[in-house]
Amino acid sequence: MDQLDEMLLExxxxxxxxxxxxxxxxxxxxxxxxxxxxLMEEMLxxxxxxxxxQAIERVVQDRDEGKAFTIIKLAAAxxxxxxxxxxxxxxxxxxxxxxxxxxxxxxDADTIITLAEVKDGSDLxxxxxxxxxxxxxxxxxxxxxxxxxxxxxxxxxxxxxxIGDVVISRxxxxxxxxFQDLCFGKERLEEL
Amino acid sequence: xxxxxxxxxxxxxxxxxxxxxxxIMVDLAYASIMFDSEETAEEVKNLEADMEELSKNIRxxxxxxxxxxxxxxxxxxxxxxxxxxxRISNAAGDIVKLIECEVDKRPFLSxxxxxxxxxxxxxxxxxxSDMVGRSIDELAVESETGMRIIAIKRGKRWIYDxxxxxxxxxGDTLIVRGTDDGYDILRTxxxxxxxxxxxPDEETEED
Numbered sequence: 001m002d003q004l005d006e007m008l009l010e011x012x013x014x015x016x017x018x019x020x021x022x023x024x025x026x027x028x029x030x031x032x033x034x035x036x037x038x039l040m041e042e043m044l045x046x047x048x049x050x051x052x053x054q055a056i057e058r059v060v061q062d063r064d065e066g067k068a069f070t071i072i073k074l075a076a077a078x079x080x081x082x083x084x085x086x087x088x089x090x091x092x093x094x095x096x097x098x099x100x101x102x103x104x105x106x107x108d109a110d111t112i113i114t115l116a117e118v119k120d121g122s123d124l125x126x127x128x129x130x131x132x133x134x135x136x137x138x139x140x141x142x143x144x145x146x147x148x149x150x151x152x153x154x155x156x157x158x159x160x161x162x163i164g165d166v167v168i169s170r171x172x173x174x175x176x177x178x179f180q181d182l183c184f185g186k187e188r189l190e191e192l
Numbered sequence: 193x194x195x196x197x198x199x200x201x202x203x204x205x206x207x208x209x210x211x212x213x214x215x216i217m218v219d220l221a222y223a224s225i226m227f228d229s230e231e232t233a234e235e236v237k238n239l240e241a242d243m244e245e246l247s248k249n250i251r252x253x254x255x256x257x258x259x260x261x262x263x264x265x266x267x268x269x270x271x272x273x274x275x276x277x278x279r280i281s282n283a284a285g286d287i288v289k290l291i292e293c294e295v296d297k298r299p300f301l302s303x304x305x306x307x308x309x310x311x312x313x314x315x316x317x318x319x320x321s322d323m324v325g326r327s328i329d330e331l332a333v334e335s336e337t338g339m340r341i342i343a344i345k346r347g348k349r350w351i352y353d354x355x356x357x358x359x360x361x362x363g364d365t366l367i368v369r370g371t372d373d374g375y376d377i378l379r380t381x382x383x384x385x386x387x388x389x390x391x392p393d394e395e396t397e398e399d
Contacts (some may be wrong), residue, residue, distance in 0.1 A: 001304065001305060005300070005303070005304045005307075009304050009307055009308060012304075012305075013308055013309045016218075018309070018311075019215075019280070022276075023211075036259040039304055042327050066293065067376075068343065069293065070301065073248045073286065073289070073290055074301065076286070077283045077284075077286035078283070080280075080283035080286065081280055082276070083281035084276040084280045085275075087272060087276040087279065088272075088273055088276045090272070091269045091272050091273055094269065095266075095269050098266075098269060099266040099267065099270045102270050103206050104204050105208040105211065106211065107204075108204070108208040109211045109212050110212045110215075111212075111215060111340075112250070113342065133371075133374075135366060135373075135374060136337055136339075136370065136371055136373045136377055137338070138255055138338070139332075139337070139338050141310070160381075170301065170334050172340070174332055174334075174335045175288040175334065177333035
């Protein structure tokens with residue numbers, strides 16, 4: 001992968017994280033998370049521009065206008081997804097309390113968002129997300145971690161969980177309980 | 193995907209449906225690019241039309257239910273969320289339009305998508321797998337492996353966003369989304385190498 005490919009990938013991955021965060025902000029009426037989505041959107045705006053500019057510059061060298069066209073179109077579409085995430089986050093920011101139906105609708109979805117605090121004695125303590133393979137073991141994908149006053153957005157494989165971390169994750173409804181019990185230390189990880 | 197009776201659907205149901213559809217559309221859009229599937233791209237376009245319908249109906253329902261200024265204000269932000277889902281679905285529609293571009297210009301896209309945090313992959317369900325004949329719900333595929341089945345190709349037919357009750361059949365090609373290790377786990381089960389896990393104490397625990 002060259003630099004441009006990596007930029008496109010970051011654009012895609014971030015846009016998806018933003019959607020999860022935007023819905024989380026609505027669900028928990030959390031303005032701090034919503035503000036982060038707005039910051040990410042600004043960052044992606046710049047990134048999408050850089051991608052499009054570089055794609056054009058590249059045509060001058062390789063004359064592959066078809067590839068540049070594809071890149072520019074894709075970047076625009078992905079940026080649109082990030083704009084949509086911001087639109088959702090803005091509802092959280094502007095409203096004192098979002099319409100209760102919004103929350104109910106999010107809870108009924110095929111993919112839900114949940115949070116749980118990592119308690120002392122949980123298998124998750126001191127282990128990295130990658131090492132535990134938390135996503136495949138629990139079915140839940142971690143989108144943010146609140147540690148003390150700080151948030152970690154879009155943690156990666158090397159992120160280690162600590163006692164007291166509040167973990168916000170996304171996944172199927174039937175995985176919610178197991179995930180929470182893992183955090184509470186009521187359930188053990190199958191493989192360590 | 194389940195067809196919806198819009199005339200009786202509530203605002204709440206429609207908003208949930210819009211969220212679900214918009215998310216599956218993005219996955220399907222990337223899948224169509226990765227596997228160069230015009231049929232999947234076609235489905236994304238159909239879903240885009242469904243979203244348009246939903247979007248119209250949710251606005252009407254919301255307007256009818258507003259009685260006070262306060263109601264209207266709250267409902268207006270609900271409609272913002274609906275409009276954001278629609279926007280996501282439009283973006284997915286734009287992504288599948290890339291399918292119409294010259295084929296030789298796209299391989300690099302699959303190459304990039306293969307590196308994404310959550311990947312879209314496919315696998316074939318073997319005769320010898322104990323997943324055969326069981327439903328997605330019964331297996332709890334996503335909570336067990338973290339992999340979501342976004343589509344199934346059965347012979348010439350496609351099943352998009354399969355229902356929980358959908359029973360898997362030998363020879364099915366599953367299009368899945370998730371992490372690499374989730375995929376590896378699912379593949380050992382789909383090939384028949386490993387038995388699907390059973391939790392014997394599950395029922396007794398409920399008592």
